[in-house]
Amino acid sequence: xxxxxxxxxxxxxxxxxxxxxxxxxxxxxxxxxxxxxxxxxxxxxxxxxxxxxxxxxxxxxxxxxxxxxxxxxxxxxxxxxxxxxxxxxxxxxxxxxxxxxxxxxxxxxxxxxxxxxxxxxxxxxxxxxxxxxxxxxxxxxxxxxxxxxxxxxxxxxxxxxxxxxxxxxxxxxxxxxxxxxxxxxxxxxxxxxxxxxxxxxxxxxxxxxxxxxxxxxxxxxxxxxxxxxxxxxxxxxxxxxxxxxxxxxxxxxxxxxxxxxxxxxxxxxxxxxxxxxxxxxxxxxxxxxxxxxxxxxxxxxxxxxxxxxxxxxxxxxxxxxxxxxxxxxxxxxxxxxxxxxxxxxxxxxxxxxxxxxxxxxxxxxxxxxxxxxxxxxxxxxxxxxxxxxxxxxxxxxxxxxxxxxxxxxxxxxxxxxxxxxxxxxxxxxxxxxxxxxxxxxxxxxxxxxxxxxxxxxxxxxxxxxxxxxxxxxxxxxxxxxxxxxxxxxxxxxxxxxxxxxxxxxxxxxxxxxxxxxxxxxxxxxxxxxxxxxxxxxxxxxxxxxxxxxxxxxxxxxxxxxxxxxxxxxxxxxxxxxxxxxxxxxxxxxxxxxxxxxxxxxxxxxxxxxxxxxxxxxxxxxxxxxxxxxxxxxxxxxxxxxxxxxxxxxxxxxxxxxxxxxxxxxxxxxxxxxxxxxxxxxxxxxxxxxxxxxxxxxxxxxxxxxxxxxxxxxxxxxxxxxxxxxxxxxxxxxxxxxxxxxxxxxxxxxxxxxxxxxxxxxxxxxxxxxxxxxxxxxxxxxxxxxxxxxxxxxxxxxxxxxxxxxxxxxxxxxxxxxxxxxxxxxxxxxxxxxxxxxxxxxxxxxxxxxxxxxxxxxxxxxxxxxxxxxxxxxxxxxxxxxxxxxxxxxxxxxxxxxxx
Numbered sequence: 002x003x004x005x006x007x008x009x010x011x012x013x014x015x016x017x018x019x020x021x022x023x024x025x026x027x028x029x030x031x032x033x034x035x036x037x038x039x040x041x042x043x044x045x046x047x048x049x050x051x052x053x054x055x056x057x058x059x060x061x062x063x064x065x066x067x068x069x070x071x072x073x074x075x076x077x078x079x080x081x082x083x084x085x086x087x088x089x090x091x092x093x094x095x096x097x098x099x100x101x102x103x104x105x106x107x108x109x110x111x112x113x114x115x116x117x118x119x120x121x122x123x124x125x126x127x128x129x130x131x132x133x134x135x136x137x138x139x140x141x142x143x144x145x146x147x148x149x150x151x152x153x154x155x156x157x158x159x160x161x162x163x164x165x166x167x168x169x170x171x172x173x174x175x176x177x178x179x180x181x182x183x184x185x186x187x188x189x190x191x192x193x194x195x196x197x198x199x200x201x202x203x204x205x206x207x208x209x210x211x212x213x214x215x216x217x218x219x220x221x222x223x224x225x226x227x228x229x230x231x232x233x234x235x236x237x238x239x240x241x242x243x244x245x246x247x248x249x250x251x252x253x254x255x256x257x258x259x260x261x262x263x264x265x266x267x268x269x270x271x272x273x274x275x276x277x278x279x280x281x282x283x284x285x286x287x288x289x290x291x292x293x294x295x296x297x298x299x300x301x302x303x304x305x306x307x308x309x310x311x312x313x314x315x316x317x318x319x320x321x322x323x324x325x326x327x328x329x330x331x332x333x334x335x336x337x338x339x340x341x342x343x344x345x346x347x348x349x350x351x352x353x354x355x356x357x358x359x360x361x362x363x364x365x366x367x368x369x370x371x372x373x374x375x376x377x378x379x380x381x382x383x384x385x386x387x388x389x390x391x392x393x394x395x396x397x398x399x400x401x402x403x404x405x406x407x408x409x410x411x412x413x414x415x416x417x418x419x420x421x422x423x424x425x426x427x428x429x430x431x432x433x434x435x436x437x438x439x440x441x442x443x444x445x446x447x448x449x450x451x452x453x454x455x456x457x458x459x460x461x462x463x464x465x466x467x468x469x470x471x472x473x474x475x476x477x478x479x480x481x482x483x484x485x486x487x488x489x490x491x492x493x494x495x496x497x498x499x500x501x502x503x504x505x506x507x508x509x510x511x512x513x514x515x516x517x518x519x520x521x522x523x524x525x526x527x528x529x530x531x532x533x534x535x536x537x538x539x540x541x542x543x544x545x546x547x548x549x550x551x552x553x554x555x556x557x558x559x560x561x562x563x564x565x566x567x568x569x570x571x572x573x574x575x576x577x578x579x580x581x582x583x584x585x586x587x588x589x590x591x592x593x594x595x596x597x598x599x600x601x602x603x604x605x606x607x608x609x610x611x612x613x614x615x616x617x618x619x620x621x622x623x624x625x626x627x628x629x630x631x632x633x634x635x636x637x638x639x640x641x642x643x644x645x646x647x648x649x650x651x652x653x654x655x656x657x658x659x660x661x662x663x664x665x666x667x668x669x670x671x672x673x674x675x676x677x678x679x680x681x682x683x684x685x686x687x688x689x690x691x692x693x694x695x696x697x698x699x700x701x702x703x704x705x706x707x708x709x710x711x712x713x714x715x716x717x718x719x720x721x722x723x724x725x726x727x728x729x730x731x732x733x734x735x736x737x738x739x740x741x742x743x744x745x746x747x748x749x750x751x752x753x754x755x756x757x758x759x760x761x762x763x764x765x766x767x768x769x770x771x772x773x774x775x776x777x778x779x780x781x782x783x784x785x786x787x788x789x790x791x792x793x794x795x796x797x798x799x800x801x802x803x804x805x806x807x808x809x810x811x812x813x814x815x816x817x818x819x820x821x822x823x824x825x826x827x828x829x830x831x832x833x834x835x836x837x838x839x840x841x842x843x844x845x846x847x848x849x850x851x852x853x854x855x856x857x858x859x860x861x862x863x864x865x866x867x868x869x870x871x872x873x874x875x876x877x878x879x880x881x882x883x884x885x886x887x888x889x890x891x892x893x894x895x896x897x898x899x900x
Contacts, residue, residue, distance in 0.1 A: 013306035016363060023364035030361035034258060037265025044268040050209040052275045053339040053806035054419075055749060064737045067451055071524055071534055072177060075112075077188070079174040079195055080205035080437045087169040088151050092202055093118060093140045096172050099198045103176060109190055110182035116174040117164040120521075122157050136160055156710075158490045159521055162442060162480040162538070171441035184210035205434040207445065212421070215430035219856045227850050234847035242839035248297045248369055252840060255293040255362045256286055262353040267346060277339045278346045280810045283848075283866055285350045287814060290844055291821045291837045292316065292358065295828055296366050298836035303371040308363050309828040315768070315820060316358065319351035322764035322817070329760050330753065337753040343810050344757075401879070405788050411795025417750040417804045420446070420743060422542075424805045426857045439541035443479025446740050448553060450535040454732035457530050459509050461730035462488060463502040463721065465535065467571060468560035468734075470718070472537060474574020477552050480538035484525040488512050489717060497688040500717035504724055539740040546744050550736055557734050563726040565592050571718045572698075579706035583698070591698045595690075595722045603693060604686075608641045611685045615640070615678065625674050626666060632658040640682050651675035691720040754809055758790050761816040769826055781880050782823040789815040789876040793869050800864065808861040814869035822877040838874050845870035 019026055054061050068074055081099075083092045096118050103114035122136045136154060141147045151169055154160055161167050164175075174195075178187045188210035195204050206215070239249045260282050267274060292312055299307035327344030330337045418424055422445070425432040438445035450468070454461040466485035473481040485502060491512050493500045503509055513530065516522045526533040543549055559570055569592060576583060598604070616637070619628040628636070635658070639651050652675035655661055661671065695716035699707045769782050793815045797803060804812060822841060824831045848870070851863025 012310040016306045016308045019308075019359065019363040020367045023367050026360045027364040030258075030357065030364065033265075033356075033360070034261055037262045040265040040268040041261070042268075044264060044274050045271060046274045049275070050212070050806075053277060053750070053809070054746065055335060055337050055753075057336050057338075058746070058749070060737065060742055061746065063451070063735070064449075064739070064742060067449065067534065067737060070527065070532075074209075075178045075180050077176045077178055077191065077208040077210065078206075079176070079191065080207065080434060080441075081172045081174065081195075081199060082203040082205070082437060082441070083170045084201050084203060088147055090140055090142050090147065091200070092172070093137065095198055095200050095202055096174070097137075097140065099195055100174060102194050102198065103174070103191065106190065106194075110179040110187045111191070112177040112179055114174065114176050115164070117154070117160065117172055120160060120164055121519075122160065136164075158486050159482075163482070166441035168441065171437065173442075178210070185214055188214045203437075205437040206430070207434045207438065211434070212425075212431050216856050216858060219430070220854055220859060223854045227853055230850035230853065231847045234850060235843045238843035238846050239839060242842070243836060245301070248301060248836075251365050251369065252290065252293045252297050252836075255296075255357070255365055256289040258361060259289055259350070259353045259357040260285060262357060263346075263350045266349045266353055270349060272346050272349065273342060274346075275339065275342065276807050277343050277810045280807065280862065281343060281346050281350055283811060283862070284347070284814050284817060285354065287818050287841065287844055287866070287870055288319070288351075288821055289354055290840045291818060292354065292827075293362050293366070294836040294840035295821075295831060295834070296358070296362055297369060298834045299828070299831065300366050300369045300371055301836075302834075304830070307366065307371075308358060309831075311829065312821075312827050313355060313358060315765075315827055316351055316355040318765060318768045318820075319817065320348050320355070322761050323347035323351065325764050326757050326760050326813075330757065333753075333756075335749055335753070337750070339806070340753060340757050340810070401784070401788060405784075405791060408788065408791035408795040411798050412755070412791050414798040415751065415794050415803060416798070417747045417754065417809065419747055419750070419806065420740075423803070424857060429856055432857075442538065444538045444541045444543075446539045446738075448478070448537040448539050448549065448736065448738035448741050450537070450553065450557070451735040451737055452533040452535060452732060453531065453734075454533075454730055455531065456484065456526050456533055457506065457510060457513065458730045459502055459504050459506060460727040461732050462509065463504075463727050464560050464729045464732055465533070466502050467563075467567065468556055469535060470571045470714070471556040471559050471574050472535070472553065474571070474577045475552050475556060476577050477540060477549060478537040479540055482525060482536040484522055484533055487516065487522060487525075491515065493713065493717075497685070498713075498716070499688055499691060499720045500713045501720050504727065537738075539738075543740065546740055550741050553736050553741075557736075561729065563721075563729075565596055565722065568592060568595070568718050568722040572715050575711055575714050575718070579704075579711045581699075581702065581704075581707050581711050583702075587698065591694050591719070592722070594697070595694055595719055599690065603690075607686055607689045607693075608682075611682055611689070612637045612641055614685070615681060625670065625677075626661055626664050628658070629660055632660055636678070640678060649675075651679060687720055687723045691716045691723055694719045750809070751804070754804060754812060755794075758794075758813055758816045761813060762786055762790060765817075765820045769820070782820055782826040782877075785823050785873070785876040785880040786816060786819040789819045789873040792872050792876075793865075796868050796872065797865065800868075802861050802864050802868075805858060805861060807858045808865045811862060811865040811869055814866065815873045818870065819873040819876060822873050823880060824877075825880070838878065841870050841874050845874070 051065065054065075056062060056065070079099075081092070081096060083089060096116055100114050100116040100119050103111050104119070107113075118135075118137050118140070120136050122134060136157065137150065141150055154165060154169075155167070163173065165172050176191060178184055188206070188208070192206060192211075192214070195206075235253070243249055263282070263285060264274075267278075272278070295309070295312060296307050299309065323344045325344075327341045327348065330341035330344060416423075421431060422435055425435070427433065427436050435445045452465060456462055456465075462485050465483055466489055469481050469483040469485055472478060488502055488509070489500045492503050492508075495508075495512065503512075524534070525536070537553065539549065559567075562570065569588065572588060575581075594600070616633050618624060619633060635654055636651070639654060649672075652672040655674055656671035695712050698715055698719075699712050702708070765786065766783050769780060794812065797812065802808075818841070821827050822837055824834065824837075827837075828834075845867045848863045848866035851866070852860050854860060854863070
């Protein structure tokens with residue numbers, strides 16, 4: 002090789018200056034370290050589990066705002082499972098004790114605690130007054146009473162599927178955490194209380210604080226094994242390869258101290274530290290290990306300038322590369338803030354590495370005893386030998402191209418997994434909690450329909466109820482929750498047994514009055530009754546998210562239909578819910594009867610019964626005025642006609658009655674009484690006729706559902722049809738929820754990660770190309786970095802590791818560290834030196850110890866770190882082997898040209 006040019010000599014003199022003044026440089030490094038340690042507590046951390054989502058994306062912002070308004074992020078859930086017989090006295094008693102203890106911990110941050118044992122249900126008492134009682138006022142002790150309570154629980158529309166499973170083997174305890182207090186502390190408190198009281202019940206915890214806590218506990222439990230194995234992996238590789246304990250210790254020390262500086266600088270620059278940012282420590286550790294191993298080896302072989310200028314320039318290039326990464330993800334049409342923050346943090350990290358290389362690494366590594374100055378052997382040991390192996394290496398080039406092509410395809414298969422079911426294994430605590438909800442409740446995640454409209458308007462709420470029926474009958478969603486279901490259920494008791502939304506606004510207002518302050522309703526409608534949320538439990542194991550959203554959108558559209566076709570769709574949906582097989586043509590017959598005037602004999606019988614009841618009322622003390630039998634006959638003749646009487650003619654008849662005249666009533670009383678009687682006749686006729694039609698619908702059908710819930714719900718639909726179309730009001734709908742966002746968000750996050758890798762490759766490639774005119778071997782790093790990056794992505798997909806919010810930033814490791822591993826770019830004179838590869842391999846082997854943690858997010862970190870180092874090592878080693886014939890050919894061409 003040619004002698005170093007003057008700039009290198011100048012740089013060597015600068016390095017020698019640092020060595021001569023290493024005490025001053027070292028003291029400066031110690032001072033920065035101390036300041037960093039002091040500044041580390043000021044680091045701003047964020048435990049927001051949604052921080053990696055593209056917050057600027059409209060659907061993400063909408064979902065986040067809606068979930069915040071309805072308090073979804075403060076909701077924690079604990080699942081309790083009966084180990085044997087379902088619905089036992091012991092299980093209910095333990096559930097009650099846990100609920101009561103947690104409900105009393107408001108000062109500790111638990112705003113309320115709800116379960117089957119303290120949830121209230123509204124119903125009519127013996128005096129037909131709506132009352133709110135505990136669903137489980139007393140815990141029964143014998144099996145017969147437990148069975149009776151079970152039937153009552155399963156008959157309630159809101160409790161099964163929310164607080165207890167339909168098989169009665171599982172209970173759910175819901176808690177609302179105070180957002181002003183530490184969520185992790187609250188989660189620990191909940192776990193402690195549950196573990197003290199649950200006895201034989203199996204417990205499962207669901208919610209972001211529980212997930213974070215479960216990971217932390219698992220990591221802490223495995224640290225006694227993982228830390229020694231991590232150290233052992235480092236020691237074995239380095240001991241066999243480097244064999245210089247002093248050099249190993251100094252390189253590792255040089256790799257760790259910059260991380261302390263980095264954390265201190267993050268606090269200084271107020272850069273928020275998220276999980277993604279913290280993973281940058283692993284990237285900086287890998288790069289720092291490679292860089293400082295190169296310096297140590299240069300010192301070992303006696304290089305005076307053992308801090309290569311190119312290495313420093315490459316570190317500075319890292320700052321530029323991650324600046325480009327940050328700007329790309331800030332200014333893109335669809336920005337990804339988590340990658341932008343990562344880029345900003347890595348800029349600080351590479352600045353810390355650069356500064357430490359000058360102030361810390363040179364003084365420390367100068368303590369190594371240098372060997373005799375020696376240049377590494379030339380890259381090409383003569384043209385004939387190099388050219389003789391060209392054929393073999395051409396084959397290797399072809400293989401590399403094939404690997405690149407296959408890697409590009411494999412990299413396209415890498416998925417960004419954002420669902421908890423993909424991120425965690427079923428054997429882990431979080432996976433077991435997900436399996437619990439899948440097993441007993443049909444799923445663990447929810448699709449949400451945002452509803453904006455007047456929920457005090459019967460027409461608006463009736464459309465919501467139609468929507469809920471259609472979605473429930475789609476059989477796609479295990480559970481459907483809407484405020485209209487609670488209203489309709491209460492009206493069954495208050496409105497003559499009809500399960501529907503009453504058409505009168507004052508009747509609807511009365512029901513809302515009884516629901517004031519209900520936490521069940523708060524999760525479905527805001528306090529102003531202007532915005533609501535229809536919640537659908539996404540089915541377990543769903544993968545076709547677009548099809549699921551299509552079903553929701555179709556139900557929203559179909560809910561606009563009223564009349565016969567709307568009633569048909571709803572009754573067919575209800576039949577699917579309870580697996581009712583109606584005889585051929587029966588539904589058509591019943592709907593035709595409802596649409597027409599109906600059987601005259603039936604109507605006569607209904608009207609006779611209604612008039613008899615009204616006669617009793619008008620003779621009672623509650624009557625607005627006493628009516629004689631003769632007076633009632635006149636009124637009954639008008640009320641019982643084929644057509645409903647005009648209120649004016651009925652009012653005139655009332656006003657002319659002698660008993661009314663003698664009473665001296667106000668002039669408008671007759672009209673009001675006429676209106677009341679007309680409405681009662683119409684409503685009672687609709688109630689009784691809907692009952693007749695519902696009886697016709699289920700006549701002869703076996704099974705409790707046909708005569709019970711299906712009969713009740715179908716009667717409400719038929720009453721709607723008899724009432725006629727309503728003004729649907731103004732209702733704005735929007736499908737949201739995490740499952741609904743998964744396809745689009747996963748695709749966007751995957752694109753953003755690939756683009757970020759390309760940005761890093763592009764910036765470093767410009768550095769390499771910039772010097773290629775003088776040092777052609779620089780271009781060797783380009784294919785090395787490209788192949789390493791692509792193959793890492795592809796291998797992640799092949800191994801099923803894929804990407805999650807925690808490991809995503811580590812997939813940028815090969816696009817960064819390969820440039821530092823490639824000696825052609827980092828240090829022209831170090832083409833045969835192996836310590837950087839040895840230390841990188843040691844870190845890769847040590848990273849495999851993370852697989853023992855047993856939690857998929859951490860396992861994924863270890864796997865990606867190991868693969869992200871192993872493949873760049875292989876790529877750069879292969880690059881060194883392949884470059885010789887290329888360089889030999891170039892030199893030969895130059896010789897021939899000169900001749």
